Amino acid sequence: xxxxxxxxxxxxxxxxxxxxxxxxxxxxxxxxxxxxxxxxxxxxxxxxxxxxxxxxxxxxxxxxxxxxxxxxxxxxxxxxxxxxxxxxxxxxxxxxxxxxxxxxxxxxxxxxxxxxxxxxxxxxxxxxxxxxxxxxxxxxxxxxxxxxxxxxxxxxxxxxxxxxxxxxxxxxxxxxxxxxxxxxxxxxxxxxxxxxxxxxxxxxxxxxxxxxxxxxxxxxxxxxxxxxxxxxxxxxxxxxxxxxxxxxxxxxxxxxxxxxxxxxxxxxxxxxxxxxxxxxxxxxxxxxxxxxxxxxxxxxxxxxxxxxxxxxxxxxxxxxxxxxxxxxxxxxxxxxxxxxxxxxxxxxxxxxxxxxxxxxxxxxxxxxxxxxxxxxxxxxxxxxxxxxxxxxxxxxxxxxxxxxxxxxxxxxxxxxxxxxxxxxxxxxxxxxxxxxxxxxxxxxxxxxxxxxxxxxxxxxxxxxxxxxxxxxxxxxxxxxxxxxxxxxxxxxxxxxxxxxxx
Numbered sequence: 192x193x194x195x196x197x198x199x200x201x202x203x204x205x206x207x208x209x210x211x212x213x214x215x216x217x218x219x220x221x222x223x224x225x226x227x228x229x230x231x232x233x234x235x236x237x238x239x240x241x242x243x244x245x246x247x248x249x250x251x252x253x254x255x256x257x258x259x260x261x262x263x264x265x266x267x268x269x270x271x272x273x274x275x276x277x278x279x280x281x282x283x284x285x286x287x288x289x290x291x292x293x294x295x296x297x298x299x300x301x302x303x304x305x306x307x308x309x310x311x312x313x314x315x316x317x318x319x320x321x322x323x324x325x326x327x328x329x330x331x332x333x334x335x336x337x338x339x340x341x342x343x344x345x346x347x348x349x350x351x352x353x354x355x356x357x358x359x360x361x362x363x364x365x366x367x368x369x370x371x372x373x374x375x376x377x378x379x380x381x382x383x384x385x386x387x388x389x390x391x392x393x394x395x396x397x398x399x400x401x402x403x404x405x406x407x408x409x410x411x412x413x414x415x416x417x418x419x420x421x422x423x424x425x426x427x428x429x430x431x432x433x434x435x436x437x438x439x440x441x442x443x444x445x446x447x448x449x450x451x452x453x454x455x456x457x458x459x460x461x462x463x464x465x466x467x468x469x470x471x472x473x474x475x476x477x478x479x480x481x482x483x484x485x486x487x488x489x490x491x492x493x494x495x496x497x498x499x500x501x502x503x504x505x506x507x508x509x510x511x512x513x514x515x516x517x518x519x520x521x522x523x524x525x526x527x528x529x530x531x532x533x534x535x536x537x538x539x540x541x542x543x544x545x546x547x548x549x550x551x552x553x554x555x556x557x558x559x560x561x562x563x564x565x566x567x568x569x570x571x572x573x574x575x576x577x578x579x580x581x582x583x584x585x586x587x588x589x590x591x592x593x594x595x596x597x598x599x600x601x602x603x604x605x606x607x608x609x610x611x612x613x614x615x616x617x618x619x620x621x622x623x624x625x626x627x628x629x630x631x632x633x634x635x636x637x638x639x640x641x642x643x644x645x646x647x648x649x650x651x652x653x654x655x656x657x658x659x660x661x662x663x664x665x666x667x668x669x670x671x672x673x674x675x676x677x678x679x680x681x682x683x684x685x686x687x688x689x690x691x692x693x
Contacts, residue, residue, distance in 0.1 A: 263354065264347040266321060269339040271332045272312065273425040274305045274602060281305050282474055283329040283338065288320050291348055294341065301327075301338070304474055308569075308605070309598035318343050321351040331474075334425060406433035413438045417547065439546060442485065442629070475567040486629050490545075491666040494624050497678045501640050501656040504688040511581070519582040523658075524560070524614050527637055528584050529691050530684035532556035532576035535610055537680040540673045541664070542609050544630040550668050559608035559628065560588055564596045570628060571595050572608045581691065616640060622659045632665040633677070658685075 271281055284302030288294060299311045300320075322340040325332050332338060337356050342348060404421045406414070410433045414421055417438070424441055426433035472480075501523070508521050515521075535542040535556040544551045556577045559570035571591035573584055594600050613625040616639035625636040640658040647653040660681070664674045684691055 263358070264342065264344070264350055266347070266351070267316070267318065267341040268337045269300070269314075269341055270335045271325070271338050272303070273334045274303065274310055278305050278334065278425070280331045280333050280474070283325045283327055283332060284309060285327050286323060290320050290323060291345075292320050293345075294318050294320060304598075305602075308600050308602070314341075316341070319345050319348055321348045322354045324354075324356045404433065405431060407435060409435045410438050440630070442482070473566050475569070479567050482629065483626050486627050490627050490629065492624075492627060492663050493666050493671065493674075494661050494663055495671065495674045495678060496622065496659060496661040497682055498657050498659050499682045499685040500645075501658050501685065504685055505640075505656060507688045515582075519585045521581055521585050523616070523640070524612075524637075525581055525585040525588065526685065526688060526691070527612060527614065527635075528558050528560065528573055528576055528588065529579075529581055530681050530688075531610060531612060531635060532558055532573075533684055533691060534677050534680035536577050538673060538677040541633050541669055541677040543632045543668045544609075545632065545665060545667045546630075553609040555609070557607060557609045559605075559611040559631075560591070561611060561613040561625075562592045562595045564598075566598070569595050569600070569605055570608060570611055571600060571605050611635070612637065616658065622661060624661050625663050627663050627665055632668040633674075634663045635681075636661040636663065 274281070282304035284304055286301045287299045288301075294300070294314050295317055296315050298314050300314050301312050303310050303312050318341040320339060321342045323338070324340065325336070325338040340351055340354055342351070405426065405428075406421050406424075407428070411421065413419075413435060414424070414433075419438060419441055421433060424433050424437050425431075427437055428434045504523065504526050508523065508526065511521055512519075533556075539552055542553045542556060544553075555575050558573045558576045560573060561568055561570050571588075571594075573579070573587055573591070576584060579587075591600065591604060595605070608628070609631060611625075611628045611631060611634040613634060614637040615623060616637050619639050621638045621641065623636050623638065625634045627634050638659040638661075640656050642654055643657045644652050645655045645657075660678070662674050662678055664671075669677075
């Protein structure tokens with residue numbers, strides 16, 4: 192028979208295990224609750240909508256547990272979203288909603304300028320705008336920086352009149368506040384002492400859950416091998432989880448701007464009589480400068496040039512356009528896109544990227560076409576160009592270029608690609624060299640077409656239309672012989688364009 196003393200000891204031991212288990216589960220519950228307070232928003236170009244965040248099922252249940260340092264009513268902090276893998280900050284455009292306005296799922300809150308496009312930031316929840324923390328025109332707002340406050344009850348709006356960005360950080364429930372009162376005592380001790388277990392527990396419980404970084408094991412491994420801090424990455428997985436692809440595609444970003452949103456700094460007034468004007472940089476211009484500088488400094492460029500006779504392709508273009516019935520209008524650049532894609536299929540080594548520990552070779556030719564816009568250069572993508580006809584390529588390039596100039600491209604339409612074409616022939620440029628668009632290995636610089644006297648097959652001279660193209664290649668992935676083979680295949684398609692139709 193079990194004695195009463197044994198029963199008491201068993202109950203005491205069980206009680207201790209229960210307390211220990213509860214101490215373990217409480218921080219875990221807080222982490223889950225904090226994670227589930229993220230509201231669902233989507234950011235889309237005006238022409239099409241794409242959802243970039245997921246809604247938590249238990250959102251409304253856990254939301255009420257979190258208050259700011261001044262004990263404001265229940266509220267949701269709307270943060271600056273990461274609209275692309277390379278985006279580290281963005282500019283605030285025009286707010287479509289003002290303080291006090293009701294919000295319904297699908298409503299556009301604000302326009303956000305990324306490094307490549309102007310996007311509409313849509314809300315997927317119901318509520319009211321209580322405070323705008325980043326006004327229209329704010330520049331270089333960091334990712335995850337609070338930009339607005341949303342409440343569920345309209346009568347709570349006026350209580351956020353004095354709310355600031357400093358109040359918008361995630362805060363624990365009020366019942367944990369007394370634990371922090373002991374913190375000032377530590378300042379009185381001049382000597383460093385070993386922290387007590389209770390202090391450690393309190394510090395862990397009061398630490399912001401926003402500091403937690405969620406990443407897959409393989410992502411952590413690769414980041415450790417490449418000496419990349421996970422804190423510098425933006426996860427594209429569920430709930431912001433960092434995936435393997437996020438680490439592999441990471442490019443070191445410029446130093447982040449201060450946490451507070453700043454107004455657009457106007458150009459400094461030039462002294463009276465000065466012969467210059469300082470123009471403020473846009474996000475796009477900063478990204479272009481950063482990426483091209485990195486490309487030129489870190490990629491071993493070399494250049495190979497060939498000349499192509501264009502008479503046959505010009506005649507074929509004329510014939511096809513006459514029979515188009517206004518369904519398409521082919522340009523020489525459309526033939527160049529198609530010929531490049533087919534040449535990449537013939538020489539797949541040129542369709543690759545340097546991945547530090549491997550060379551990634553792509554199975555499809557996703558051709559980026561460099562397009563000039565008022566804000567800077569952008570490279571919309573013709574995906575799977577090798578499998579598309581000339582008419583499809585022509586119509587798609589025109590559509591992408593038009594929407595690029597209007598800042599209406601979706602991220603997937605300009606991010607990625609495996610090969611780039613930069614054509615300045617329409618400006619009368621005969622020859623130039625282009626800078627590689629990382630992580631790609633090659634970019635083709637296309638010059639203008641000009642008439643020349645060349646030797647004929649019968650020993651006589653003849654007139655021919657000649658176009659020069661220069662391939663810039665990454666010597667880490669593409670050897671000189673490979674570049675020569677690519678240009679040979681490219682010239683073969685341009686000088687015998689009927690092969691593109693087979």
